[in-house]
Amino acid sequence: MVVLDGYEFPEDLYYTPEDGIGNSWARIESDGSVTVGIDDFFQKTAKTIRYIDLPFEGDKVEQGKAFATLESEKWVGQVTAPVSGEVLAVNNEVLEQPKLVNEDPYGKGWLIKIKPEKLDEELKNLIHGLEGIQQLYRKSVEKYLKK
Amino acid sequence: MRVLFWSGCLARRRVQDSVNAALKILEKLGYEVVRLNNEGCCGDPLMLAGYTQYALENAKKVAKTISDANVDLIVTGCAGCYRGFSDYEDYGVDIPKVKHMVHIVAENLEKIKFKQTEKEKVVYHDPCELGRWSGVYDEPRKVLSSVAEVVEPLLSKEEARCCGGGGGMLTVKADLSIRVGEIRIERDIEPTGVKKIVTACPACYSTLSLAAGKRWIATGRKKGERIEVLDFSPYILSKMEV
Numbered sequence: 001m002v003v004l005d006g007y008e009f010p011e012d013l014y015y016t017p018e019d020g021i022g023n024s025w026a027r028i029e030s031d032g033s034v035t036v037g038i039d040d041f042f043q044k045t046a047k048t049i050r051y052i053d054l055p056f057e058g059d060k061v062e063q064g065k066a067f068a069t070l071e072s073e074k075w076v077g078q079v080t081a082p083v084s085g086e087v088l089a090v091n092n093e094v095l096e097q098p099k100l101v102n103e104d105p106y107g108k109g110w111l112i113k114i115k116p117e118k119l120d121e122e123l124k125n126l127i128h129g130l131e132g133i134q135q136l137y138r139k140s141v142e143k144y145l146k147k
Numbered sequence: 148m149r150v151l152f153w154s155g156c157l158a159r160r161r162v163q164d165s166v167n168a169a170l171k172i173l174e175k176l177g178y179e180v181v182r183l184n185n186e187g188c189c190g191d192p193l194m195l196a197g198y199t200q201y202a203l204e205n206a207k208k209v210a211k212t213i214s215d216a217n218v219d220l221i222v223t224g225c226a227g228c229y230r231g232f233s234d235y236e237d238y239g240v241d242i243p244k245v246k247h248m249v250h251i252v253a254e255n256l257e258k259i260k261f262k263q264t265e266k267e268k269v270v271y272h273d274p275c276e277l278g279r280w281s282g283v284y285d286e287p288r289k290v291l292s293s294v295a296e297v298v299e300p301l302l303s304k305e306e307a308r309c310c311g312g313g314g315g316m317l318t319v320k321a322d323l324s325i326r327v328g329e330i331r332i333e334r335d336i337e338p339t340g341v342k343k344i345v346t347a348c349p350a351c352y353s354t355l356s357l358a359a360g361k362r363w364i365a366t367g368r369k370k371g372e373r374i375e376v377l378d379f380s381p382y383i384l385s386k387m388e389v
Contacts, residue, residue: 050321051360056370071357073317074160095364 002133005141008040009133010106014126015039016064016082017136025106026082026126034083034119037110038070038101041140042079047072049098054111059087061114063122068111070101079111083122089113149179151218151243153232155225156188158349165349168380169224169248175387176255181216189223191231191276192315199238206240213242224248224380226274226348230281247277248380249347253286260388261294268341269295269382272331272355273307274348287347287379294386295345300335308335310346312354328358329365332374337362342372347379 002009009015013025023042027035043049053069061067066078091110094100101109116122127136152173154166173180187209193202213221221243223229232245252259271291277283284304291297302308311317311327332355336344344359346352356376363373 048321050325051357053360071353071360073321073353074157076161076353095368 002130004134004137007044007137008106009137011130011133013106014082014123014128015133015136016080017125017127018064018080023136023140024079024082024111028119029113032116032119033088034085034114034116035110036082036112036114037105038079040105041137043102043105043109045140045144046070046075046077047102049101052095052098052101052111054090054095055087057087057090061085061087061112063125070098081114082126083114083116083119085114085116087112088115148220149181149218150220150222151181151183151213151216153183153189153221153223153225153228154186155223155228155349156186157227157353158225159186161353162349162378164381165224165352165378168378168384169222172248172252172380172384172387173222176251176258178222181218183212183216185212187212189225189228189231191227191234194231194234195314203238203240206235206238210235210240210242218243221245222248222251224347224349224378226277226281227350230276233281247283247286247347249277249283249286249290252290252379252383256290256293259293261386262388264386266294266296267343268298269343269345270298270300270336270339270341271303272300272310272336272344272346272351273304274346274351275307275309275313277347278307279305287345290379290383291345294383298339298341300331301338302335310348310351310354311358312350315350317350317354317357324354325357325361328354329362331355332358332362336374342374344374344376345379345382346376349378352376352378 002011016024023039025039049070051071061081063084067081068079158165190202190205229247235242308331311324316324359374359376
């Protein structure tokens with residue numbers, strides 16, 4: 001786990017390269033599916049999430065395009081998909097209890113599972129590893145916390 | 148006419164589409180629009196909470212900033228800011244006349260070309276600070292009737308039930324606030340069968356939007372069944388000819 005100023009980023013995950021809010025993580029599961037959620041910086045900056053709009057099972061998502069809307073009391077924004085593919089599963093628990101993304105962003109707060117279409121190719125576009133995470137975090141802080 | 152467009156804190160942070168839409172409408176209507184870099188707070192939450200001394204100090208500061216902008220009129224899309232500014236007189240603080248976007252569009256209705264499409268049904272939710280507090284009921288209905296078939300919720304106008312976001316409730320007690328919004332939708336709007344709500348307040352928009360989403364999930368999250376909530380300016384802009 002990489003911890004930067006209290007923000008946690010598991011090192012084994014892949015992150016979308018957009019800075020800050022809107023960023024999502026991807027975990028490659030042993031069955032080849034990809035679990036997706038939002039990172040710790042995102043959830044802490046957005047504050048308590050009150051509503052989440054997710055796609056339906058069977059819908060297609062595209063890398064870099066918005067697939068979900070998250071709303072807190074004073075913020076509304078979209079989440080971009082880390083990889084392209086078909087939605088295999090939607091986290092119904094998080095739809096009913098949106099705060100799970102704040103309480104456990106890398107666990108119970110996952111959003112969707114994707115059957116990836118071109119994983120090897122698209123992983124090259126994602127951030128992975130300590131150095132990349134540090135750069136991404138610095139960009140995010142610059143954009144959202146140093147106004 | 149040179150007007151100051153006042154976004155309001157909630158619209159500025161959460162309902163940016165409403166701000167952008169209002170600015171486009173004003174531009175299309177030929178207003179010279181001025182905006183402030185340091186908009187701050189209109190003071191409405193302070194007034195509502197009874198902090199009259201802070202509200203007065205804030206009002207004096209805001210009035211000075213507005214005076215420096217040298218405008219003929221203040222326009223806002225926020226029902227709370229509209230009501231707050233309307234109370235400045237009671238505090239003995241002088242500012243230019245204030246209008247809500249519903250006034251601006253209603254006054255200019257004959258100038259506006261709307262798209263020729265079939266009128267859809269929409270429910271209009273009266274924001275408390277525009278309706279009960281300020282008596283503004285006719286203008287939004289007049290405008291919406293030009294582009295839609297306006298359906299009244301079971302309780303409307305003076306009797307309109309709260310959206311749940313009144314008095315800053317969404318900020319301080321979000322769960323309760325959204326629950327009140329769900330009650331508004333469940334009891335007064337769902338029985339109409341209409342799937343679109345238009346309101347004219349960023350707090351009503353935000354709370355009802357969250358409530359509609361929660362209600363949709365609670366009732367099985369069926370495709371095409373989610374009630375859509377729209378703020379006045381984006382809805383009107385979407386109906387205007389480009």
